[in-house]
Amino acid sequence: MPAATSPRKIEAEAHPAASPRNVVLCVAVSLDGYIARPDGAADWIIMDPELDLQAYAKAFDVIVAGRKTLPPPKTEGKAKGGASMGDIAYYAFSRTVRPGKHGGVEYVNQAPPEFIHQLKTRPGKDIWLFGGGELTREFLKKDLIDRMDLGIMPVLLGEGIPLFPRGFPQRNFTLVKFQAYKSGVVMASYARKSAKPPEKR
Amino acid sequence: MNVSVFIGMSVDGFIARRNGDLDFLPEGGGEPHGYDEFIASVDALVIGRKTFETVLSFPNWPYGKRRVVVLSSRSLDFSHVRGGFVEQMAGPPAEIVSKLAASGVQHVYVDGGITIQRFLSAGLVQRLIITRVPVLIGDGIPLFGVLPRDIWLRHVATQHYPSGLVKTEYRVVVDS
Numbered sequence: 001m002p003a004a005t006s007p008r009k010i011e012a013e014a015h016p017a018a019s020p021r022n023v024v025l026c027v028a029v030s031l032d033g034y035i036a037r038p039d040g041a042a043d044w045i046i047m048d049p050e051l052d053l054q055a056y057a058k059a060f061d062v063i064v065a066g067r068k069t070l071p072p073p074k075t076e077g078k079a080k081g082g083a084s085m086g087d088i089a090y091y092a093f094s095r096t097v098r099p100g101k102h103g104g105v106e107y108v109n110q111a112p113p114e115f116i117h118q119l120k121t122r123p124g125k126d127i128w129l130f131g132g133g134e135l136t137r138e139f140l141k142k143d144l145i146d147r148m149d150l151g152i153m154p155v156l157l158g159e160g161i162p163l164f165p166r167g168f169p170q171r172n173f174t175l176v177k178f179q180a181y182k183s184g185v186v187m188a189s190y191a192r193k194s195a196k197p198p199e200k201r
Numbered sequence: 202m203n204v205s206v207f208i209g210m211s212v213d214g215f216i217a218r219r220n221g222d223l224d225f226l227p228e229g230g231g232e233p234h235g236y237d238e239f240i241a242s243v244d245a246l247v248i249g250r251k252t253f254e255t256v257l258s259f260p261n262w263p264y265g266k267r268r269v270v271v272l273s274s275r276s277l278d279f280s281h282v283r284g285g286f287v288e289q290m291a292g293p294p295a296e297i298v299s300k301l302a303a304s305g306v307q308h309v310y311v312d313g314g315i316t317i318q319r320f321l322s323a324g325l326v327q328r329l330i331i332t333r334v335p336v337l338i339g340d341g342i343p344l345f346g347v348l349p350r351d352i353w354l355r356h357v358a359t360q361h362y363p364s365g366l367v368k369t370e371y372r373v374v375v376d377s
Contacts, residue, residue, distance in 0.1 A: 031331070031345075031354065031371075032214065032344075032345035033213065033214040033345070044351065140337065140339075148212070150212070152369075154353065154354040154355065154356050154371060155351055155352065155353050155354060156321070156345060156348060156351065156352040156354070157348070157351055158345075158346070158347050158348025158349070158350070158351070158352075159347055159348075163213075164212075164213035164214070164337060164339075166339060166340045167339070167340075168337070168339045169339055170225070170336065170337065170338050170339055171336070171337045171339075172335070172336050173212070173335045173336060173337070173365075174335055174365050175335050175361060175365035175366075175367060178359060178361050178367050180356055180358070180359040180369070181356075184354065184355060184356035184371075185356075186356065186359055186367075186369055188212075188333065188367055190212065190335050190365075193335075
């Protein structure tokens with residue numbers, strides 16, 4: 001991967017009309033804020049047939065997650081700088097795993113701000129932050145989350161792996177959209193609160 | 202007898218900052234989001250000692266003439282309560298619920314993080330009305346705590362408001 005040298009940066013700034021790539025945190029979460037049980041179990045997640053994840057995924061060409069979050073995806077299709085799931089490049093952040101492609105996953109050990117900055121200087125679709133909690137906290141510390149699309153499950157687990165572990169500064173959002181489904185799942189979508197009016201979806 | 206929870210929290214699940222501040226709530230509590238209608242349907246409130254102390258610091262007693270039960274095993278000083286009806290009880294949630302039902306109370310409003318957690322844990326809450334404020338505050342007093350088992354909920358209704366508040370009402374599913 002080329003270093004973030006000046007020519008690339010200038011190129012990006014010369015094309016301000018390029019549509020911005022948003023980092024979107026999209027996860028299923030219990031009403032009491034967990035993304036998994038303590039043992040990692042996700043049995044409580046309702047796969048609502050009304051929620052078309054395939055259609056949703058079309059807005060993304062990159063998924064980023066922490067090392068512990070996802071099993072390696074099936075590798076089909078070409079790898080465009082990342083292990084691919086069809087047209088989505090999948091990157092796992094890890095400080096311990098050697099960077100590069102192993103077991104169907106592209107591991108990166110760059111600090112998130114650097115990595116995201118590099119992604120954003122190239123045109124592309126949105127960037128899906130799939131969790132886990134620790135990576136989400138890192139992103140929030142550096143104010144890297146542009147939007148949150150939270151699938152809130154109608155359950156209280158009482159314990160588990162938190163989506164928002166403590167240790168990041170306050171971040172303000174505006175509500176963009178919400179929808180309640182027959183399954184009891186509530187999808188709430190929030191955009192980072194900024195001086196500019198939020199972009200309409 | 203029904204027991205309800207009606208409370209606001211940040212998206213990361215806090216009902217107040219660590220020091221009790223509620224500054225992240227919209228100004229003045231936000232636009233009306235059904236609280237007045239809700240409180241009108243309540244016969245009695247059950248709150249814990251911490252909530253009682255917080256409420257004492259408000260300029261006016263916020264519960265009007267509604268019967269307020271403060272749960273504490275320590276003795277409480279009610280001398281500064283002006284224009285309200287307040288009493289103390291001690292004992293596990295189930296006992297409190299029995300006593301109130303026996304005195305004719307039909308709708309109890311449970312408030313305060315610890316008290317809500319105790320009543321939820323004991324399986325005594327029927328209705329949960331949660332209003333989510335569009336902010337992540339990073340640390341504070343959590344609404345939810347440990348539970349003896351999963352609590353499944355049935356979604357009743359969700360509404361959103363101009364300030365970005367999202368209010369969702371759930372019924373607690375009772376295991377048969």
